[in-house]
Amino acid sequence: MGDLEHPFQSFLNALYLKYKPLTDGALASYIPELAKVDPDCFSICVVTVDGRIFEVGDADQLFTIQSISKVFVYGMALAEHGRDKVLAKVGVEPTGDPFNSLIRLDESSKRPDNPMVNAGAIATTSLIKGTGATERLNRMLDMFRHYIGRDVYIDMSVFMSERSTGHRNRAMAHLMRHFGMIDEKIDEALDLYFQQCSLMVNCRDLAVMAATLANKGVNPMTGDRAIPSHYIRDVLSVMYTCGMYNFAGEWAYKVGIPAKSGVSGGIIAVVPNQVGIAVFSPPLDAHGSSVRGLKVCEDLAREFELHMFDLPMGCSHFRQTLANEP
Numbered sequence: 001m002g003d004l005e006h007p008f009q010s011f012l013n014a015l016y017l018k019y020k021p022l023t024d025g026a027l028a029s030y031i032p033e034l035a036k037v038d039p040d041c042f043s044i045c046v047v048t049v050d051g052r053i054f055e056v057g058d059a060d061q062l063f064t065i066q067s068i069s070k071v072f073v074y075g076m077a078l079a080e081h082g083r084d085k086v087l088a089k090v091g092v093e094p095t096g097d098p099f100n101s102l103i104r105l106d107e108s109s110k111r112p113d114n115p116m117v118n119a120g121a122i123a124t125t126s127l128i129k130g131t132g133a134t135e136r137l138n139r140m141l142d143m144f145r146h147y148i149g150r151d152v153y154i155d156m157s158v159f160m161s162e163r164s165t166g167h168r169n170r171a172m173a174h175l176m177r178h179f180g181m182i183d184e185k186i187d188e189a190l191d192l193y194f195q196q197c198s199l200m201v202n203c204r205d206l207a208v209m210a211a212t213l214a215n216k217g218v219n220p221m222t223g224d225r226a227i228p229s230h231y232i233r234d235v236l237s238v239m240y241t242c243g244m245y246n247f248a249g250e251w252a253y254k255v256g257i258p259a260k261s262g263v264s265g266g267i268i269a270v271v272p273n274q275v276g277i278a279v280f281s282p283p284l285d286a287h288g289s290s291v292r293g294l295k296v297c298e299d300l301a302r303e304f305e306l307h308m309f310d311l312p313m314g315c316s317h318f319r320q321t322l323a324n325e326p
């Protein structure tokens, strides 16, 4: 639970109050179940690599992880197959197109551009090993368990909602099968993709997951390793360049921290060797990222000079604030 009197906690409380009245943005209604959530939900959580938790708002509120799952499944594919095999199937180039675009799939390489947009994520998911759908799902859930540090499950209604309406994703999968980028188990890969997107998390879980990436792959709360440390660089690089879809360039310029958003309203950001940040607020901007989430991350980055190219100056300011006693 949050450490109420700590100066960083006070900063988070003020940030929460500052953006609570902001009601811009719209829910992701293209997944019918997501249109039913409460747009007022708002929480911020920051977890340090030494396991301290600062949070404000309802950090227990559960929601589906959506595209934030792409980061972790990409890490899992790397751990299972190594860089070269994964790179042969999914590139590492930002697209400049919306997350659900099919456009560049039909270009010369026939390879999805990166694992942070839907096409690339479906290709990544198709690489997950297992003798059948159940084993593949169980292995994936196990991977998430290491990052989250508790038992995890899939929200059945969101999964079914996406499964029955996700025709663009199906079209991408078939196109990628046509080009030999995924194997013939198209429906199995799509189900696994819809399931990973329907994983239930809360804001604190996301911050712990982000802090695990910040902590070279070791969950700071449990001490459990979730991913081999040498793949952290790969995961954070694609988050940095592609994690915010067709806003990724502006994000890198303005905020300068590897981050990933999802259409349920979650955002994670990773400050390597320091903290994992998570924000949850469902209304989205035109790119599909949480409006309040973007604002909170921008403010945190500005206040503590977290932009990658502000470091190490910001590093010491941030460390000092975090180290302060209440």
Ligand SMILES: NC(=O)CC[C@H](N)C(=O)O
Residues within 6 Å of the ligand: 066, 067, 068, 099, 100, 118, 162, 169, 197, 261, 262, 263, 264, 288
């Ligand atoms: N950006 C997102 O969060 C998209 C994930 C969503 N499940 C989809 O496939 O459309």
